[in-house]
Amino acid sequence: xxxxxxxxxxxxxxxxxxxxxxxxxxxxxxxxxxxxxxxxxxxxxxxxxxxxxxxxxxxxxxxxxxxxxxxxxxxxxxxxxxxxxxxxxxxxxxxxxxxxxxxxxxxxxx
Amino acid sequence: xxxxxxxxxxxxxxxxxxxxxxxxxxxxxxxxxxxxxxxxxxxxxxxxxxxxxxxxxxxxxxxxxxxxxxxxxxxxxxxxxxxxxxxxxxxxxxxxxxxxxxxxxxxxxxxxxx
Numbered sequence: 001x002x003x004x005x006x007x008x009x010x011x012x013x014x015x016x017x018x019x020x021x022x023x024x025x026x027x028x029x030x031x032x033x034x035x036x037x038x039x040x041x042x043x044x045x046x047x048x049x050x051x052x053x054x055x056x057x058x059x060x061x062x063x064x065x066x067x068x069x070x071x072x073x074x075x076x077x078x079x080x081x082x083x084x085x086x087x088x089x090x091x092x093x094x095x096x097x098x099x100x101x102x103x104x105x106x107x108x109x110x
Numbered sequence: 111x112x113x114x115x116x117x118x119x120x121x122x123x124x125x126x127x128x129x130x131x132x133x134x135x136x137x138x139x140x141x142x143x144x145x146x147x148x149x150x151x152x153x154x155x156x157x158x159x160x161x162x163x164x165x166x167x168x169x170x171x172x173x174x175x176x177x178x179x180x181x182x183x184x185x186x187x188x189x190x191x192x193x194x195x196x197x198x199x200x201x202x203x204x205x206x207x208x209x210x211x212x213x214x215x216x217x218x219x220x221x222x223x224x
Contacts, residue, residue: 031210034212034213042218043114043201043203043216043218044153044215045215046212049212051210089153093210096141096158096160096165097143097158097165097166098143098155098158098203098205100145100152100153101152103152103153
């Protein structure tokens with residue numbers, strides 16, 4: 001069946017650098033996408049979302065890019081900080097449910 | 111609002127026992143989701159409700175799993191009988207409506223079946 005997947009399972013960056021986390025989705029019916037951050041021992045926490053009628057959305061230090069042509073989603077984190085270290089999940093919503101990708105672990109080196 | 115509240119936070123039970131996980135969604139939210147998280151399979155959607163009605167339970171692994179939502183402020187996920195392979199973190203999430211809105215997660219219940 002169709003599923004959400006991630007290109008990179010782990011990402012290590014230097015503090016202050018920008019981070020880019022990628023996600024591939026395969027369900028062309030998905031019209032809503034979300035990035036979540038999960039810290040150890042906690043539930044996923046909403047970061048930013050984007051609807052399929054947009055290709056870019058910016059938040060505080062984060063930007064989500066959506067490329068519907070190749071079914072690709074990315075999360076950019078500017079000036080990555082140690083507190084950004086976590087597992088990041090993309091989720092897609094083709095209908096009334098919400099399906100998650102495998103996750104990428106981001107480690108920020110001081 | 112206190113957010114999505116799950117109980118218990120941790121549960122250790124013996125194989126064969128019944129386990130009941132509880133969830134209180136955010137007040138006013140119409141959709142509720144149950145997820146299971148493991149290292150091997152990641153975050154799996156088990157079932158979701160819209161206005162207290164189960165919409166899609168295709169993710170429920172076996173008949174041993176059942177979920178109910180008797181009212182808008184309470185849901186349970188029951189495993190009977192439990193097996194060691196059910197060990198995982200179970201998350202409940204709620205959203206304002208079913209589509210195109212973010213879901214808010216509880217802290218999860220870590221279940222260990224020995």
